[in-house]
Amino acid sequence: MxxxxxxxxxxxxxxxxxxxxxxxxxxxxxxxxxxxxxxxxxxxxxxxxxxxxxxxxxxxxxxxxxxxxxxxxxxxxxxxxxxxxxxxxxxxxxxxxxxxxxxxxxxxxxxxxxxxxxxxxxxxxxxxxxxxxxxxxxxxxxxxxxxxxxxxxxxxxxVAQRGPIWLHHGSSISHGSNATSPARVWPAVAAREAGVDLRNLGFGGSALVDPFMARVIRDAPADVISVKLGINVVNHDAMRLRAFVPAVHGFLDTIRDGHPDTPLLLVSPIFCGLHEDAPGPCMIDPASIGTGQAQFVVAGDGDADTSQGRLTLTIIRAALADIVEKRDDPALHYLDGTALYGAQDAVDLPLPDALHPDTASHELIGQRFATHAFARMGLSGLGVG
CATH class of the missing domain: 2.60.120.260 (Galactose-binding domain-like)
Incomplete structure (x- = not known):
């Protein structure tokens, strides 16, 4: 050998x-x-x-x-x-x-x-x-x-670098939580489907609109960029709406400092019944420890008043769509995460721990992302999709 x-x-x-x-x-x-x-x-x-x-x-x-x-x-x-x-x-x-x-x-x-x-x-x-x-x-x-x-x-x-570079940032779902192996994580599925060269900046619990992450994306080579934000902000109860909206604008501004014309896709969270209408934080249910399958639950007051700016996934999606609409950026696109995994998918392929998709759902999300992002969002000009 x-x-x-x-x-x-x-x-x-x-x-x-x-x-x-x-x-x-x-x-x-x-x-x-x-x-x-x-x-x-x-x-x-x-x-x-x-x-x-x-x-x-x-x-x-x-x-x-x-x-x-x-x-x-x-x-x-x-x-x-x-x-x-x-x-x-x-x-x-x-x-x-x-x-x-x-x-x-x-x-x-x-x-x-x-x-x-x-x-x-x-x-x-x-x-x-x-x-x-x-x-x-x-x-x-x-x-x-x-x-x-x-x-x-x-x-x-x-092997020399070949094919368009797709740089993606997201949460534990993008990181691959609950997928059984690395090539079955949804960004890996989407990358193979579309024929792009993946760099995955999905980090469990850490998609929090951090300025340093925007600078990493700004400085990295990329032919197409996607940023999937929201679920960690909600389940950490990390921001109120007043802070979240300008933070996302600033995040996008920083990316644009290094990639002024690169196709950029802002993706909202997939369906998650836990947080559709309930603010965070969330935590592992202590009763599920030792059962073989951890379950997440809302740790705070699930009926808390969102009029004071507390965030849910429903509010996040509306805010992200509005951000994209208001920015004068023809290369910026929005994708509603429920087009990747929606309420009916949660019935057919429920989230095993109430927060993260299983391998079959990763496959579904990856295939749909390749279709929606690369073919339907104006990015097929890169030779992908």
Whole structure:
């Protein structure tokens, strides 16, 4: 087997790679952001490489990726392990579920944490198609990994950037919560459907209209940009309407400083019965701990008066649509998130934890996004959709 050490030349969809004693660790946010905005939730989410993949050109029939996973575990709450997906010439062929690695176990009742060390993991894929091909190994969306080496029965080479770059920012749903593997996260589904090169800036619990995130988007290469805002603002109870509207305007203004004419899509939240008409905050229902399926509930007063500016998803959607309508920006578009997953979808494919879609719903959202965003929102001129 040919052994190839991991370098950033083989990585797609990451901002940068940190050198570790084992190899490299992909990051989705630049070091300057990680150093200054040291929120623990954001730090934990950005290092989970949702949308990041190892990409090579090779004639190999066997390929192995050696990683050292790192994950957060909650005793009493069942969470599927991360996975590495094999995609060859755009087709998802196989999934390898991670084992081993290090775990930080957090007691939801007390907040106490404990490090449980483990061993590296080898993702083995055999019987790859004959001939020269592009192989993508999509890294786990719900665990961080150190990349150690690639083993193959033929040489591998980096692949030059090709195709339009789609940069997407969103919440845990964009990050991939409840999807069973990384290539099944809805932005990954949409990217393969449309033939674009994904950079996923979806961060669980962290789509909060942060100015630094707008600057990251401003400074990043992109041929098309989408920003999905609202659900985290509501379930954190982070803003009132008076603060939210100018914050979104400022977020868009900053993006436009670096991308004045780039097609930009503002997307409102998908349907979520928990917060359609009830303000946040929300939390995990303590009664669901230990049942194997965590459930989210509204922690505050669900009947609180929204006339004082408290936000619900219904209010958020109206505000975002109005923002787009009032801006003099022909390259700015609005997409109602309920066109991706609506009230009837919640009946047919209910959210398992009342907040996040399952794998089938991720597939549905991804396919619909490819249709609505790239074909119906005036973005097909980029050669996508």
């Amino acid at each position: 040919t052994i190839t050490p991991m370098t950033q030349a083989f990585i797609r969809g990451a901002e940068e790679c940190e050198a570790t004693r084992r190899g490299i660790r992909p990051h989705r946010l630049p070091k300057r952001v990680r150093d200054v905005f040291a929120d623990q939730q954001l730090q934990a989410m950005e290092v989970q490489p949702s949308g990041v993949r190892v990409v090579v050109r090779t004639s190999a029939r066997q390929i192995q990726l050696v990683t050292h996973p790192h994950r957060i575990a909650y005793p009493g709450v069942t969470r599927p392990r991360g996975a590495v997906d094999l995609v060859v010439d755009g087709e998802l062929l196989a999934t390898d579920r991670l084992t081993g690695g290090d775990a930080i176990e957090i007691d939801l009742a007390t907040g106490a944490s404990e490090l449980v060390p483990g061993s590296p993991h080898v993702s083995r894929f055999e019987n790859l198609p004959v001939g020269d091909k592009t192989v993508e190994l999509w890294l786990p969306h719900n665990e961080s990994v150190e990349l150690i080496e690639l083993r193959s029965d033929a040489p591998v080479a980096p």
